[in-house]
Amino acid sequence: MMNNHNTKDRMMKAYQAYSFAVYDALLYLDAYPNCREAMEHYNKYQKLASKAKAEYEAKFGPITAPVEMSSWEWTNSPWPWQIEGGR
């Protein structure tokens, strides 16, 4: 069980890190729309973020409401402010 929490935390952290890199590049590109380096950085981390998101969702449930679903899983997983074992 502990191991599963560790994996969940690690996979969520990976997605948080990649999607943060995407967002920060997006904000930078607002100010520097012609910066090729930033655009490559954006594309690279966008790919990594989508992959990390899909991997997490396959194992631990949806991060965004799914495009198509077979059962209602959205409210089954904990909310992001809830700590495992906490309230």
Added chain:
Amino acid sequence: MWQYEKKLQYPVKIKNPNPKYAQIIVSQLGGPDGEVGASLRYLTQRFAMPYPQITGILTDVGTEELAHIEMVSAILYQLTRNLTPDEIVKSGFDTYFVDHTTGIYPVAASGYPYTVAQFQSKGDVLADLHEDLAAEQKARATYDNILRLVDDPDVCDAIKFLRAREVVHYQRFAEALRIAQDNMDAQNFYGYNPAFDKISKK
């Protein structure tokens, strides 16, 4: 339109509840330089902004501030879990508790409720951007003060992330100001407001 992601922008995992800390940190939710005001400021100002790059910056920073509302709220939620009435009275959290129990409500540390009167959407390019620059510095200074008062690595980790974002936002708004001025009359920046006055470009 926005889409919710069931994740925090940066992890918040606080092992030890501490209602005293919650009472201080709540100011970054509903205080004069808090995240609620920050988000509303940028998301309202962007409609009058005539330069698409700056509208983009206001949209994206305003959206990130929504994620910061969620992070500060997560910090408050975790700091106030499993409290006893005795702990609540001793910590001084009782003045918040009596009105809100442990619900999340935007107030300043002083207890003054959040009010939109704390920010402006002036519809004037230079006035709005200068307010945004000042707002980021004031929020950064508040996070500095929180770091002076709080001594818990779990709390400080999340606060340091939020502080660092204020610095990045300040940088982006400084660039926004430069973009605006590049589009204005360098000999008289205050001659007209490009968000309202229609003057043909030279």
